[in-house]
Amino acid sequence: MDLTFSDADTAFREEVRAFFRDQLPEELRRKGELGVAFTKDDHVSWQKKLYEKGWIAPNWPKEHGGTGWTPVQKYIFDEEYGASFAPRIIPFGISMIGPVLIAFGNDAQKQAYLPRILSSDDWWCQGYSEPGAGSDLASLQTRAVPDGDAYVVNGQKIWTTLAQHADMMFCLVRTGTDGKKQEGISFLVFPMTTPGITVDPIVTMDGLHHVNQVFLEDVRVPKENLIGEEGQGWTIAKFLLGHERTGIAGIGASKGQLGRLKRIAAAQKCNGRPLIEDPDFRRKAAEVEIDLLALEYTNLQILAAESAGHAPGPESSLLKVKGTLIQQRLAELLREAVGNRAHPYSAEAMKAGWGNDAPLGPDYAAFLAPHYFGWRKSSIYGGSNEIQRGIIAKQVLGL
Numbered sequence: 001m002d003l004t005f006s007d008a009d010t011a012f013r014e015e016v017r018a019f020f021r022d023q024l025p026e027e028l029r030r031k032g033e034l035g036v037a038f039t040k041d042d043h044v045s046w047q048k049k050l051y052e053k054g055w056i057a058p059n060w061p062k063e064h065g066g067t068g069w070t071p072v073q074k075y076i077f078d079e080e081y082g083a084s085f086a087p088r089i090i091p092f093g094i095s096m097i098g099p100v101l102i103a104f105g106n107d108a109q110k111q112a113y114l115p116r117i118l119s120s121d122d123w124w125c126q127g128y129s130e131p132g133a134g135s136d137l138a139s140l141q142t143r144a145v146p147d148g149d150a151y152v153v154n155g156q157k158i159w160t161t162l163a164q165h166a167d168m169m170f171c172l173v174r175t176g177t178d179g180k181k182q183e184g185i186s187f188l189v190f191p192m193t194t195p196g197i198t199v200d201p202i203v204t205m206d207g208l209h210h211v212n213q214v215f216l217e218d219v220r221v222p223k224e225n226l227i228g229e230e231g232q233g234w235t236i237a238k239f240l241l242g243h244e245r246t247g248i249a250g251i252g253a254s255k256g257q258l259g260r261l262k263r264i265a266a267a268q269k270c271n272g273r274p275l276i277e278d279p280d281f282r283r284k285a286a287e288v289e290i291d292l293l294a295l296e297y298t299n300l301q302i303l304a305a306e307s308a309g310h311a312p313g314p315e316s317s318l319l320k321v322k323g324t325l326i327q328q329r330l331a332e333l334l335r336e337a338v339g340n341r342a343h344p345y346s347a348e349a350m351k352a353g354w355g356n357d358a359p360l361g362p363d364y365a366a367f368l369a370p371h372y373f374g375w376r377k378s379s380i381y382g383g384s385n386e387i388q389r390g391i392i393a394k395q396v397l398g399l
Contacts (some may be wrong), residue, residue: 298319
C-alpha cells in the first residue's frame with residue numbers, strides 16, 4: 001500500500017483542519033480536551049454542521065449521502081477529527097444502523113430512516129445485550145411473537161448507551177427456537193415512544209448517566225419494521241458488529257490523546273525537570289506510540305478493503321482489541337503524569353466543566369481519574385476482548 005500523501009491529499013488535510021478550526025466552537029473544543037461530558041445538544045449541533053458540510057458519513061456510499069472519499073482521505077479526516085477534540089459522531093445511527101439499512105433494508109426503509117440519520121433528526125440506540133446475554137449474545141431471550149401485522153415484543157435490554165436520548169432503537173429479538181440458537185434471531189427497529197418501553201438509568205462510577213436498562217412489555221412493532229428476513233438477525237448482527245468494532249478502535253481520538261499526553265508531560269515536573277524528559281516515562285510513551293502506529297497501518301488496510309466493497313470481517317476484532325488496549329494505556333499514562341492531582345473529583349464538575357472550589361492543580365488534572373476509570377469498560381463493550389481473541393484465533397489464524 002502506497003502511503004505517500006499526494007498534493008491533493010495535503011490540500012484536503014488543510015481543508016479539514018481549517019473546517020475544525022473555524023466551525024468547532026471553542027467551548028466544545030475545551031470540553032473535549034478536558035474530558036467534560038458533552039450534552040445531547042452538543043453532539044447534535046456539531047453533527048448538523050458536519051451534515052451541512054456533507055461530511056457526516058464518510059463510510060456510506062456516495063449515492064446514500066456518503067462523501068466518496070478515498071481510504072487516505074478517510075484516514076486524514078479521522079486523524080484531524082481526533083486532534084480537534086470535537087464531540088464524536090454518535091455511532092449508533094451513522095456507523096451502525098446506517099450501513100445495516102443500506103445493506104439489508106428495503107427501499108421504503110432506506111427512504112424512511114437514512115435521511116433522518118444523516119441530518120441527526122433521529123437519535124438511535126442499540127438493543128443487543130441482555131442480563132444473561134452479553135458476550136454470548138446468541139443466548140438472548142427477548143421474544144417477538146407474531147400477532148397479525150405486528151410482532152409483540154417482551155424482554156429486557158441492558159447497558160443500552162444513551163437510550164435516554166434515543167428516538168429509535170434497533171433491536172435483536174428471538175422469533176424462533178428451533179435449530180441453532182443463532183438461527184432464531186431477527187432484527188427489528190422501532191420508535192422509543194412505542195407503548196410498553198421503559199428506560200431506567202444506570203449511573204456509572206464516574207457519576208454520569210451513560211447507560212440504561214430498557215424493559216419491553218407487550219411492545220407492538222409493525223412487521224414492516226423487520227430488517228431483512230425473519231431469522232436473518234444473526235447475520236445482520238455480525239455485519240453491524242464489524243462496523244462497530246472498527247469504530248471502537250478510535251485511532252484518530254487516540255492520536256489526539258497521545259498529543260495531549262505529550263503536552264501534559266512537558267508541563268509536569270519530575271525531579272525539577274519536565275516529566276517528558278524522564279527516561280522511564282519517555283519509554284512508556286514511546287511504546288504506546290509505536291503500538292498506535294502499527295494499529296493505524298492495519299486500519300488503513302481494512303479501509304482499503306472496505307472501499308473495494310468488502311465488509312469488515314474478523315480483522316475488525318484485531319482493531320477492537322488493540323484499539324481499546326491503547327485507549328486504556330493512554331488513560332493510565334495521563335493519570336500517572338499528574339500524580340496525586342488526579343485524586344480530587346466531582347461528578348458535577350464532570351458534567352459542567354467546573355465546580356464551586358478552586359482546582360488543586362492544573363484544570364485538566366481533575367478529569368483524568370474518571371477518564372481512566374471510564375476507559376476500563378472499553379475492553380468489555382462491543383464484544384469483550386476475550387471473545388474477540390477467540391474470533392481471531394478461529395477465523396484469522398485457523399486454530
